[in-house]
Amino acid sequence: MAGEYWQRFWQRRLGRRTFLRAAALGAGAAALGGSLACREQAPQAPPQPAEEGAPKRGGRSQAWSTVTFDQLDPHISVAASTAYFPRVYNTLVSQSQRKPDFFYYDLAETLEQPDAVTYIFRLRPGVRVAPNNLGVPERELDAQDVYLNWERIKNEPRALASRFSKQFLASHAAQDARTYVMRTTEPYAWALYNVGLNVSTIAPRELLTNPDRLRTAGAGGGPFSFGRFVEGEGLSLERNPNYYRKGSDGQPLPYVDGIDVRIIPDRAARRAAFQTRQVHYYTAANVREAQELLDPNNYYLIKEPIFSFMAVTMNADRPPFNDGRVRRAVARSINHDQFINVVHLGDAKVNGLVHWALGDFALPEQELKGRYLVYNPQEARQLLAAAGHPQGLRIKMMYPANTGASGGGDVSQYVPILIENLRAGGIEVEQEPLDFGTWLDRYRRRDYDSSLSLNQVYETAEVPLDWHTSWGPAGDGLSWNIFRDPEIDAAVRRVKQITQSAQELVRAIHEVQRLIYAKDPTFIPLPSSSSNTLWWNFVKNNPGRLGLGVTALFLVDWWLDL
């Protein structure tokens, strides 16, 4: 519903939560991933189902989505639909952002990088299209399919991946039936990540000639194909008997016959559906609800970091936030621990400029708590006095008032705490609760003094860093937040060009964050927690346990022990 739309909005193409909910089982990530220093062939060893018993075939997984599907076009669709493209189509290779060493080789069998801008994908044979009534033969996908898909992404202005292709895709070609080459305009740290997105999947080229069909149906080389699709009500996926990956019994995966997705915007209804087995998992509102619901005889719990967070944004183009001391005063007035304890009931961690869900890319917790996220209201008052506000300060803060209609990411939980915090530091907040649409408009146009809001899901450190640059998170130098500092700009640009070593990337991202903190940033993330998802016991070998993040969506190794 309205409030959950907030999730939908921010989960747009990377609907993390919806992805992970649809994911299933998988043990033995290491076996799957291997360590990939040179990014070559990854062995596709089947996961170890050890304690879970022998896989059973049959049954249908029951999933849910909090928002309706707009359409099923793999390159254009937003939000909820994007969770299901890895199920139906293939990507060349996907790199987990949680565990950057894990690469899921899907359509590509090997990847060579002769230099920092060239990517040579050799395609896997035997990736066969599912049976369908869309006129697509059940053939193997080849490099021509890949080429045509990326051509479409390049030329279709509404394609979500076109942002990457416009800026970085220099050239691409299908050198032969099994070789596809892509060259980027410059070294780009997240090129592979963009190649592996849910919205960069490869559909059979026959479907591309008539994109209208893609709106409501689809079939490809993935483990499922789209079945019944009723707008507003739900979606079904049917097993692809031609799928190339095999289960431990030698037969093609997936083990289940299909997935049924219902649209349940309301949290209470989801909970009721879960407890009566109408859906097989449920994401609790907070850790307490999860603990109270958890009945070990029936459920197990999977915790995963949440990739979005609440943040305070200050507009550096407007007084008083053009003064770094004022910004620092705000930062010093925020009691991160209180948010952790009260809003998240202790089950959360502080967020630096790069959020903790991104693992190594975030600064170490001790450093954050000891140096940058210090709660010191007296220092705040001193800073304000030094900046010319000895009596304290009055600021306007806007926030979307009606996203909480169905729970989740509820700004109204944060507001009272923030007001109290800032008051201790000598800052009086004049609240401006706005209708969501109005707030979004003004936020984008930077027509605000300060704002409190839930931010989008950020799978990589790229956009969190962009928030502090002169081009901003949208890359257009106009929207959301602009911070003009040539030193930061140069440092962030350098980061984007690091392609050779993960450690170097991590180090550089740490340095940039320290640099930004020294300049008193305008964008302050607040603590975020993990999601707590309860699963019915009969869902075995759940890839969600692997901690891979969205990449787990490509794994279909689960089965239902009904």
Added chain:
Amino acid sequence: MAVRPAEVALGVELAVGRRPPLLRLLGLVRRYPLGTLGFLIILGLLVVGVLAPVVAPHDVNEIGVAPPLSGISRQTPFGTDNLGRDMLSRVIWGARISLSVGFIAVIGGTLAGTVIGLVSGYLGGPVDSAIQRLLDSLQAFPALVLLLIIIRILGPSLENVVLVIGLGIIPGVIRIVRGAVLSEKNNVYVEAARALGATPLRVIFRHIAPNIMALAIVIMTTLLGTAVLAEAALSFLGLGVPPPNPSWGADINAARNNLPVHIPWALFPGLAISLTVLGFNLLGDALRDALDPRLRGAR
């Protein structure tokens, strides 16, 4: 022939003789037990609402009065919400919000509607027709949807919620008042006034209006209940009074995220709403029975 409330009152007075006010009051109570109950409920809520700063044991936004989502205890008789705020205080302050929204919206809306209804009904002709068409158009719109759209334009704030609810009740009031005016128009005293040279304005406001008064009061009382329900519905959908105002509807909605982990959080605001609306309805019923028997059949 319609009987005017003034005559009824006079008749009662004459029949009963000049009894001491207390006995008269007891007589009323005996005749309208439910109405008295309703009146007492409303009075109690009004007192609580007005005295909220005094009566509420804790600050309504004070975080961590007790652990979040704790149950009924001596310190927090209604439990706490997810931020550890005292629910009893929130329900008490919620009374203030709901009642003030209700009263202002309804009084404003009824006044506006009554004036328009009076003018429209009395003048008749093209003015009346035009207004009627306008009303019909509005009626063709599902009310909730209309409210939603308008609130989205105006933005969430206490004032806008009052405005929207007030606007929402005007069409209904106009209809009823106009109907009453149409039947009053043919009464003898109107003709007499006109014959004496009274201007239309004077006829409307000096002669007809007092007789509509009883009707207006009864309408208002029932509408108050509707207004409280409307405010709850709007807050439930996230479009009502924005935080930090403690609204009953918003609390029910917030609680649904945690139900049934913590039923008291949703239970008490809901009970509060029911009690308030019940009070208004009982009072309205009794007023209708007492003031204008003619209305018994109308609703």
Added chain:
Amino acid sequence: MQAFIVRRLLAGVFILFFLSIAVFLVLRVAPGDPALLRLGQQATEEQIRAERQRLGLYDPLPVQYLRWMRGVLTGDLGISNFSGESIARSMRNRLPNTLELLIMTLVLTAAIGISAGVVSAVWRDSLLDYVVRVLAVLGLSVPALWLATLVLLVPLELWGYAPPIGRVVHFFDDPWGNLRQFLPPAVVLALGPAAAIMRLTRSSLLEVLRQDYIRTARAKGLGERLVIARHALRNAMIPPLTVLALQFSALLGGSVIIEQIFTLPGIGQYFFQAIFVKDFTVVQTLTLYTGVVVVVTILVLDVAYAWLDPRIRYR
């Protein structure tokens, strides 16, 4: 009679015209950018402008209006700005759900309301009457959203029971499942209107029973039951049935919340979600559609009245 119908039809058309302009303008005045709401934060300025272009938002207002009206009048309901799905198809999927809910609600309202009202009037001032009247006032007072929540979650807590959620169970596939899904929301939705109908029926019947011709019927020696059934009820039913018909529009509003709580993909939810993402075409078309339904209902009622009572025709 014919002149009367024609006049009413014209009035109806005028109302709908006015309604269409009103909703069209109101939506465009409201702040919030549908293109931005659809594309999200990562969209560039260029993409947003392209989207606005695609939605036709850069055309002058009269052009946009005419484009929409032309579509509606030729039967092309258009496509949703947000999902690209044909509105007609969405309606076809969703309308049966809302209709089933509303029809069940109306039937329940009539059944409960009228029978309770009759009982209450006939055994006036008895304990039964008293109990029914108290229940009616309670029914009017309890907020539906709260009750619906309890109805959904208390059985879950106590018995681990929940109705089918998310997937619509069609009647012909599984009658019992269908009833399990639609009855609870219908009952909750019906309580308020049933209470109102009950009071109206009661007072109307009491009014009628006071009339002279009833006394005559009694004097003729007819049994009380016959008196009521044959003479009183018929006339007493007119006000309640009128109000029942008019409640359709009100129920549509109430269904927004109920559909949300019980997860029924119906028109109410469609409306609400469309308003939220500023899906102009959907909101406009749906508004017009509901307007048509209400206007037609009122028209039928007016004609029925005029037919029954000739005086009305010449007003």
